[in-house]
Amino acid sequence: MNLHSILSILVFSPLLGIIVLAIIPKAQEKAIKAVGFLATLPALLLSLAVYAHFLAGKNLSDFSVSVPWIQFRGINVQEPIFSVYYELGINGFQLLMVVLTSVISTLAAIGACKFIKKEWKGYFMLFLLLVTGMLGVFTAENLILFFIFFEVTLIPTFFLIGKWGYFEKEKAAYSFLIYNGLGSAVLLIVIMVLFAKTGTTNIEMLKQMVADPQLFKGGFKLGLFIALLVAFGVKLPIFPLHSWMLRVHVQAPPSVVMIHSGILLKIGAYGLIRFGMGIFPQQFEKLATLIAILGVINLLYGAFLAFIQTDFKMVLAYSSISHMGIVLIGLAAMNEAGIQGAIFQAVSHGLISALLFFLVGVLYERTDTSLIENLGGLAKGMPLAAGFLLAGAMASLGLPGMSGFVSEFMAFLGLFKVQPWIAAVGTIGIIMTAAYLLRAVLGMTYGKAHREFDGVLDLRGVELVPVFVLMALIVLIGVYPSVLSSPLQATLETIMLGLGG
């Protein structure tokens, strides 16, 4: 098979599922669920194949594809002035994000089979569209294509939240749309300015052209960079742009939150690293202190607020804010350790939050509540679920031997080199993380049982698959971090080259 077409197949394979779903009658619950799940598998297998290709020592650039797509031509001019290519490609960092996306998508499909109780057909069609959008985001090699895929993720998410969510789903969906819509509007402006100025949106070419002082003045670039920071800051989210994301975490169905917290938030991190740091390295450096402070604020703000929440979903929502602070902390270090820590954190948090939200979904399905005080003593009735919840919390609070530790450690290692005082303040977050997670998880699982668990069933059957897979990956990364770090080395070198270090 031609390697150049692999990425396109990978990205668009979920669409095949949509076509099949379109001809299945609405009432065929089993068939719909089966198709929805199976349609995520080609992308999973292909992404693992690409990873295997890398492990075999071959070049990831084998997969790049670039064909002319849209061109604007002057009346008398032969050469197109503005041309947009259809270009997909993959480097080590993108590879990790693609693998993460495909793994979590498959598991979220399993989750959806469990948690979604109505209109499966519409759900899975939107879900598969969302998967294509996410895979596209991480493989797009130019900004226009990136933007299109980025928008493709927004719309299905809006409907998935608004239709299948909990009580305040509409409100959550609208605040999701408004915030992200504004974010992408800002992003679009940046992209268009770059396009108009340089005539290209190819990321590699932009890196060189933006560095050209003839084309861009320093102050102007700083403005563009700040715009990017805002655009992706909404997504990450950076304080104080976070409130939309709390609502989504609480109101969206668990299988959507697995995707949302697991992958969609990471688009913010991805954008900051690939475009922010990649295209505007000097500007990033100028604002590094500010970003470090923002990171510490995120980390502490999320942690302190998580400490007093009564709803476990809210604890996890604030915990996401807190953990995304670590991404910023790592990036602000501007050295290998920090950046690698940030990328590790993106992957690690994706896995951990997917695991925790899956478990929340299970608990909610059984008990109709996610309030901590209503759930006390869960370990008695649901020992497996309680055990995995505790293990997930341990991973989240950065227990060595699990992925959270490696990323947290590297991010702090990086920042301590350049900003020891800011980093030292940030370490309070490490203590607070333990405090709020244990308070919440022990509150739910330990202590006297607040209810009869007679009819309540523990994790069983197919529910164990996502839990085991995610746990295994979390431990694998924690024990043998080279699975992530070896694909990253080449990407890191490129970034460091751009930073001039």
Next chain:
Amino acid sequence: MENAWLIPLFPLLSFMILLLIGKRLREASAYVGILLTLASLVFSILVLFERFSEPSYLAKFNWLTIGDLHLTAGFEVNQLNALMLFIVSLVSFLVHTYSKGYMHGDERFHIFYAYLGLFTFAMLGLVISPNILQTYIFWELVGVGSFLLIGFYYYKEEAKAAAKKAFIMTRIGDVGLLIGMILLFWQTKSFEYSEIFNAVEAGGVSNTMITLTAILIFIGAVGKSGQFPLHTWLPDAMEGPTPVSALIHAATMVAAGVYLVAALFPLFTASKTALLTVATIGGITAIFAASIGLVQTDIKRVLAYSTVSQLGYMMLALGSAGYVAGVFHLMTHAFFKALLFLAAGSVIHAVHTQNIEEMGGLWKKLKLTAPLFLIGTLAISGVPGLSGFFSKDEILVAAWEGGHPVLFLLALIAAFMTAFYMFRLFFMVFTGEKRGKQKDVHESPSVMTMPMVLLGILAVVAGYVNTPWFGSFLGDWLVDGNPALGHSHIEGPAWIMIAATVVSLAGILLAYLIYGKRSIAPDWLSGKGDMLHTVLNNKYYIDEFYKLTVVAFVTGFSYLLRFIDVFLVEGIVKGVTGIVQGLGRTGSKMQSGQVQTYGAVAFLGLAVLVVIYALTGGYLR
């Protein structure tokens, strides 16, 4: 020694087996755990003997690559590591065996053994780590093992609170260790112990930095070893099953802080301030915890405060540059304190209470436990001839010769208190009339008493490996080939040994007069010094102090942030949605349906475009 890496893996295997199929094995789980820790013990003994004759062994491989930094993992067998391997695997094996009787009939029997395996794995991994990062990794893992076992009776609110407290309190210390470790890394470019020492010795690190990192790392040790002011979790940790208290909260994990300071000893000796800090905290902790131990009425809590106090002794020794004394006491303490806890467990097993006021007169009923408990009590009190006597004497000498007369005095008073409260415990439990509701008091099964007998023998004889009378084998061996660790034996004036013996005997005598012979009323202290008694009984109100300061601050600050979140951030949200809605409204007003307006706007737009085209010549550049 090349195969020493297998030692931690046996208990890990036990953990995994029991997690997967423990439920089906039921109480046969014990055999899995016992056999696999026995394998660890056998290997540890082999390694220890090999290390007597061969040089240290180090192996490492690449663990994590960050750009051009290569972090390694591996294992090292040096004197300290080999000794620790032996202590940990021995106590763990004995506790595994003992638990078979103690935990009999528990619903989650296999889980208990699984957790024991996890903890033993982490602890053994900790003591063979060749670099500080790996030490930190296992350091956290032992913390989890401890957390899980403290909270083993998860349905009890006290156990839940104690587990949470233990985890968070030690984590406060761990953050100090983490920061110290990272700062040290950027100074020396390495996490390897040997390279750190080389860099420090070569003067590559500034004095301020050495002091700062050493103290930060010591904060980690303070948390783990229950030193003042992070000690409050350790007495609460007694909520865990008693064998766990023996293994984790007496013999091994809590000694990890002492081990850490010992492992990094060359770093500490490079800074006078750091050493003084260690010695002072150790000395304060020793007397502080001993004084609380005087009035406690829960058998396990008395032992817990005694552990805190003894760990303070070890820190005092290390801080006074008495490397050998500290490590020596670590070893003897592991034996006699594990013995005391297991014996206490045997008592609790028999009478089903932990309150010593409901015990009494058990000497005749517990024919084996009682003498064994007495041996442990004699050893910890420092009665001549038993192991505790020799190691405590080394510490007192080290403190005196280290030039800390005040700390020496504190340690001496603490030794008196130790003898007193330990014999108070002994007399109240085993002599006198029976109190409370004691029914069917039986001696424990032999699976429980045999480990105690073995520990009892060790509690007597372990001291003779390092005595001023017969030679300091242990000391010579420990510092062999490593001058940075100081002398193998510190010569001190003879009166120190006599003084130590006198205070110890005086403590025992006083305890006998009050609680044995009862010629002094037991409420003598509480009668005379009411205030003092209340303060001691409430453990100097440290918990209350934390509740009023740290906990209140964190909660208050959280609510303040919530206020910001609700009003300020949501305010921004309202602003944003307001703008969007406003725009929408304006937009919809435009859709008036009047063709004239549409035409005018279109014409205006065209005019603007034409003007732009005319001005720029067609291109926006």
